[in-house]
Amino acid sequence: MKFLLKSSISALYHTKWKDCISRLSVSTWSPLATAFNTRPGRKLNFGAAISNTGLFNLPELRSHEGFYELQNRAIQDSERLIAESQDPKRSRKMVAIFDELSDTLCKVADLAEFIRIADPRPDYAQAAEDACVSISGIVEKLNTDRNLYSALRNTVDNSDKFSTTLVDNHVSRLFLFDFEQCGIHLPEAQRQRVVHLNDTILQLGQRFMSGAVTPRIVSKSVIPESIREYFTVEGEHIVVSGVFGDSPNPLAREAAYKVFFCPDQQQEIIISELLRLRYELARTCGFPTYGHRALKASTAETPSMVMEFLNTLGGELKKHTDDDFKTMAEMKRSDSSFNTSLCPWDTAYYTQVAKRDWLQVGSSEFSPYLSLGSCMEGLNTLVNKLYGISFVNDPVETGEVWAEDIYKLAVTHEEEGLLGHIYCDFYERKGKPNQDCHFTIRGGKELPDGSYQNPIVVLMLNFPTPRWSSPSLLTPGMLENLFHEMGHAMHSMLARTKYQHVTGTRCSTDFAEVPSVLMEYFAADPRVLASFARHFQTQEKMPDDMLTRLCASKHLFAASEMQLQVFYSVLDQVYHGAHPLERSLVDTLAELQNKYYGIPHVPNSAFHLRFSHLVGYGAKYYSYLLSRAVASWIWYQYFEQEPLNRHSGERYRRECLAHGGGKPSRELVAQFLGKEVTPSNLVYSLVNEIYKKRRTIEKLRNRKC
Ligand SMILES: [Zn+2]
Numbered sequence: 001m002k003f004l005l006k007s008s009i010s011a012l013y014h015t016k017w018k019d020c021i022s023r024l025s026v027s028t029w030s031p032l033a034t035a036f037n038t039r040p041g042r043k044l045n046f047g048a049a050i051s052n053t054g055l056f057n058l059p060e061l062r063s064h065e066g067f068y069e070l071q072n073r074a075i076q077d078s079e080r081l082i083a084e085s086q087d088p089k090r091s092r093k094m095v096a097i098f099d100e101l102s103d104t105l106c107k108v109a110d111l112a113e114f115i116r117i118a119d120p121r122p123d124y125a126q127a128a129e130d131a132c133v134s135i136s137g138i139v140e141k142l143n144t145d146r147n148l149y150s151a152l153r154n155t156v157d158n159s160d161k162f163s164t165t166l167v168d169n170h171v172s173r174l175f176l177f178d179f180e181q182c183g184i185h186l187p188e189a190q191r192q193r194v195v196h197l198n199d200t201i202l203q204l205g206q207r208f209m210s211g212a213v214t215p216r217i218v219s220k221s222v223i224p225e226s227i228r229e230y231f232t233v234e235g236e237h238i239v240v241s242g243v244f245g246d247s248p249n250p251l252a253r254e255a256a257y258k259v260f261f262c263p264d265q266q267q268e269i270i271i272s273e274l275l276r277l278r279y280e281l282a283r284t285c286g287f288p289t290y291g292h293r294a295l296k297a298s299t300a301e302t303p304s305m306v307m308e309f310l311n312t313l314g315g316e317l318k319k320h321t322d323d324d325f326k327t328m329a330e331m332k333r334s335d336s337s338f339n340t341s342l343c344p345w346d347t348a349y350y351t352q353v354a355k356r357d358w359l360q361v362g363s364s365e366f367s368p369y370l371s372l373g374s375c376m377e378g379l380n381t382l383v384n385k386l387y388g389i390s391f392v393n394d395p396v397e398t399g400e401v402w403a404e405d406i407y408k409l410a411v412t413h414e415e416e417g418l419l420g421h422i423y424c425d426f427y428e429r430k431g432k433p434n435q436d437c438h439f440t441i442r443g444g445k446e447l448p449d450g451s452y453q454n455p456i457v458v459l460m461l462n463f464p465t466p467r468w469s470s471p472s473l474l475t476p477g478m479l480e481n482l483f484h485e486m487g488h489a490m491h492s493m494l495a496r497t498k499y500q501h502v503t504g505t506r507c508s509t510d511f512a513e514v515p516s517v518l519m520e521y522f523a524a525d526p527r528v529l530a531s532f533a534r535h536f537q538t539q540e541k542m543p544d545d546m547l548t549r550l551c552a553s554k555h556l557f558a559a560s561e562m563q564l565q566v567f568y569s570v571l572d573q574v575y576h577g578a579h580p581l582e583r584s585l586v587d588t589l590a591e592l593q594n595k596y597y598g599i600p601h602v603p604n605s606a607f608h609l610r611f612s613h614l615v616g617y618g619a620k621y622y623s624y625l626l627s628r629a630v631a632s633w634i635w636y637q638y639f640e641q642e643p644l645n646r647h648s649g650e651r652y653r654r655e656c657l658a659h660g661g662g663k664p665s666r667e668l669v670a671q672f673l674g675k676e677v678t679p680s681n682l683v684y685s686l687v688n689e690i691y692k693k694r695r696t697i698e699k700l701r702n703r704k705c
Contacts, residue, residue, distance in 0.1 A: 029373060029539075032380050035393040037373030037471035037536065040407045052399030055124075056111065056423075056441060056456060062399060064127040067115075070108050071131045075138060077104045082142075085151045092448075093162045094155040095172045099445065099499040101142075102175075103453075106500065107442055109135040114439045114458060119402040120431055143182040144191075152176055153185075167662045171499050174661070177296060183285060190284055197281040204274040205615040211267045212612035215241035216259050223259075227252045245348030250336055257345040258605060263586065267609040272585060278618065279579040291576040294619035298508040299626060299665040299677065306573055306622050309679040313625070314566045314596050316687040320559035320694060325598045328557070344599050347560065354556050358701050361553040366546065367473040371536035372426065372463060375479055378532025379486055382522060386649025387494065388414040394421075403429060405465070411493045420444065420455040420493045427465045427472065436461050436481045438488035438516075443500030444660075455503060457492045459485045471536055476550055480523050487519030488512075494653050495660035507661030509620045511669070513627030514634070515657060521635040524554045528643050552700050555693035560598060562625070562690070567596040569622035571608065576619035629682040630669055632689050637673060 029037065052062045060066030081101040084090055090097065108131055115128035142148060155164075156172050164172075179185075183194025217237050220228070230252040232239045244256040278290040287293040291303035300306045328350040329342040335353075355361045376391070383389040392410040400408075407424040423441075425432075437460045444455040461481060463472045474482065491512075492504030505512050522528045526547040533542035542550075571592050574581070581588055589608045590601035608614070613621050634656075638648040655672045670677050 030377050030380070032391055032393055033371075033373035033377035035373070036376040036407065037371050037466070039405055039466060040396065051397075053397040054399055055115065055402060057397065057400055058111075064121070064123040067108075067112060067124075067127040067131040070111075071134045074104050074108045074135065078138060078142070082145070082148055085148055093160050093164060093168060094152060095160070095164070095168045095175070095499070098152060098175050099171065099501050103443065103445060103500045105135055105139060109139075110439070110443075111441050114441060115402060117433055118425060118458070118460065120429065121402070124402065143179065143184060144195075146184065149179050149184045152179065167498055170662065170664065171501055174297060174501065180285065186284070194281060194284055197277050197284070201274060201277050201281065204270050204277070208267065208270045208274060209612045209615050211264070211270065212610045215239050216262065218259055223255055224251065227255060231256075243345060243348075245345070246352055247349065250332070250340070250346065253345040253349060254343065257343075258602070261602075261605040261607050261610060263604065263606040264609050268585065268606070271609065271614065274615070275575050275585075276579055278576065289577050291573060291619040294576065297664070298620070298623075299510045299630070299669060300622070301666060303573055303577065303619070305679065306626075307570070309626065309629075309682055310566050310570050310573070310596075310622060312679045312683045313629075313686065314563065314570075316683055317559050317563050317566070317690065320687075320690050321563045321598045323694075324557045324560035328560075342599060344602060347557070347564075347599070351557050351561075355553050358697070359549040359553050359556075361476070361549055366476055366542075366550055368535050368537070369533040369542040369546070370474040370476070370479050371470075372466075372472040372474060372482075374532050374534050374536070375474060375482055378528070379483065381531055382528065382644065383490065385644040385646060387653050388646070389419070389493075390414070391422075403432075405429075418454060420457070422489050422493070423456070423458045425458055425460045426463050428462050429465075432462070433460070434462055436485055438485050438492070438505065440492060440503070440505060443503035443506065444492070444495060444497060445500035445503060446498045452496065453500070455492045455495075457489050457504075459489055461485060473536065476553065480520055480554075483519040483523035484516045487516030490519075491515040491657055491660070494657040495662075496658050497660040497662045499662065502659075502661035504657075504660050507659075508665045509617070510623035510626045511630070511661075511665035513624055514630045514669075517624075517628050517631040518634055518639075521631065521639070522643060524551050525643050526551050531644075548700070552696050555697050558693050559690045562686070563597055565625050567593060568611070568613075569625055570596050571611070572614060572617060572619060572621035575608075575614060625686075626682065629686045630677075633673055633682070633685040636685050636689070 053059070054066065055061035058066070058070070060069045078101055081097055081104065085094065085097050085101075112128040112131035112135065116125055116132055119125045119128065152172065152175060156169075156176050160168075160172075182198065183191040186194060217234075217239050220233065220236050220238055223231055223238050227249060228238070230244065230247060230249060232241075238259075240256055240259045242256070243260050244253050247253050247256070275290075282288075282290040282293040285293060287296075289303065291306075295302055295306065300309065325342055328347060331350050331353060332340070332342055332346055380391045383391070390412050392412055394408045394410045396406060396408050401423065403425065405427050407426070409422045409424060411419045411422060413419055439458040439460065440455065441458060442453065442456040445453045447453050461478070463474060463478055463482075466472045488505050495502075495504040497503050500506075526544075529547055529551065530541065530544075533547070534540065535542075571589060574588060574592060575585070583591065585608055586606050589606070590603075593599075593601040593607075617623065634652065638652060639645065642648070652672075656668065659668055666677050675681055
């Protein structure tokens, strides 16, 4: 019965796929654009029995039970590799053994983690979850294996018996550092304490994250009757599940902000404890603060460098942010009868208003020009011009993917051939996490026989499902997300690292967003956009005026938005500095907001209790700004003059992307840009960019007047 069902689906998709081919002859859409403007194709299986290739073409995963087979094999293989690491007659470098051990476990763990999250079938999701638990059990055991640790430590301290390269040494040190995160190098009592701290921090983190998004329920009487219509009323209560950034009513915005961010004793206790324990953890492991521990092996390297970067940036932004806030305050005054100053709940709203009134952006006029097919075609053109690479739509086999409507792209270089595969899980579906994400399913690495293990990644996005009447039409924001995530995917595809431990996106957090943010620059460039934005029905190109307005809309109030990010980053740094803090968390918040942000702290509000990134980033929230600074620098130095320049693309590929995390990122950036990575160099291009953006907006506004 099941087979029959699959057979009919397969046939149906093949018919549609054939449809696309025939339509191609009467239109000028490329095969790739056509493929993404219809639902994904399936290969037609001939013969009576339908062969199920298994998830990601792994024959074990023809059934969910295959996860048990995979995890058992991973256990056996890791035992063999551990034995090899202890063998005095081993015939290869220690780092190669460690990388294979890591690959053996990651291949199952990453795959299982993805399927656990993404697969709508309960049996697969459950088997994947079991595999995750089982693999993390093995990892925990390995983390306490002192013989394994000593073997690695010995080669790092006294060099390996085989000659090693800079990459070998760098990756060995990264492995060693990971090992020491669990305190294996410490006396037993301290090691036990580190294990306990890690556990407790993990649990507190989960509780804090869930508390950070929990709606606040208050008595109806708290909200004035005149604005109750804006809220969700449940009996005698009002449920506030977020701030009303877009609401035109200033009182409703204010009320939502104050209720949502009001102090919460439970959250306060959790986050205070979490920060205190992180500090203790760092001290136990020999670091001055948790920030020092988190920043080891990053581009910034030390908390003092991060603070200098943030302080310099904050100082340089000041002049521009004052203008932004003045403009918004004027808008507020002319907009309402309330003569109040600008408040934190106003900025998102007036940015929307400016988009609408100054640039006429916000209506649905753009989406028809941004069909998924034309955007994918745009990406294809871009990577083709920059790197000589093509995306080839490869219909999936029966059983290869976890849900309907998944596309598979073969990433192919004009001379080097196949580089890897990107599975595109692009459409909304029930139960799918509403978060755009790049997953590494299998990392690239050199294999012992000299061949290369090609990477496999999944891009997960949440675009509208195509309808009979139209393909998936993206908003400008979705277009930006698509380019961003594709930046991560290209990092994975083009990193030809020796080791999977440092493949593509497995680099320092503050460098990992560089390739993705750089892609946002391409997506916001009128010349690039003009190369692909075409109306899905008429194929008419997006008119110049629309292109200009769309690109400019990303520049609105960019300085004040960046200043807000500076403030959040400083908050994250200070919270992860030396403990006990000089003041309470909320007083620290107020002090930093008043110092770093143009709109003062609102008394009796506690933003930090909703700032869930404190958990996930932990002293690395600045990474986004730093990555943006590096991306901006790269853009202006290499691509702004000529975005589709092959020579620049090749250099960027060879000198940045190819290394993954195999080279310390600070060194990599400095060599590529020909300048030292200092706070002032980083800030220079960001601020210069803000200046240019303001000029563009001013010109457009004057034109309208
Ligand atoms: Zn990203």
